[in-house]
Amino acid sequence: MNQGSLRRRLERVESRASQTSTMTGIRIVFCHAREGRPTGVSVLGPGGRLVWLDPPAGCREGEQVQEEDQLVPDRMAA
Numbered sequence: 001m002n003q004g005s006l007r008r009r010l011e012r013v014e015s016r017a018s019q020t021s022t023m024t025g026i027r028i029v030f031c032h033a034r035e036g037r038p039t040g041v042s043v044l045g046p047g048g049r050l051v052w053l054d055p056p057a058g059c060r061e062g063e064q065v066q067e068e069d070q071l072v073p074d075r076m077a078a
Contacts, residue, residue, distance in 0.1 A: 014048055029053065032065075040065075 017028045030042045030050060042065045045051035050065040059065075 014044060014050075017044060032056070 027043055031038060032040045032042065040052055040056040040059065041054040042050040043053045045062070045064070052059050052061055052063050052065060055061055055063065
């Protein structure tokens with residue numbers, strides 16, 4: 001699976017999650033990590049964008065998660 005395919009799948013999951021969460025009150029929590037260590041927790045905010053719920057150092061709660069913190073490297077493509 002290449003990075004573009006993975007990104008499209010993630011976008012579909014986020015889109016469906018945002019629709020589901022508004023209809024049923026379900027909240028999906030995303031855990032972020034760098035080098036195997038937890039760095040923060042985010043949720044889907046307004047417009048379906050990820051915002052920090054429990055931010056890492058240098059970020060604020062409610063602030064939009066930057067793209068570099070959202071990317072999941074595709075280890076199989078290497």
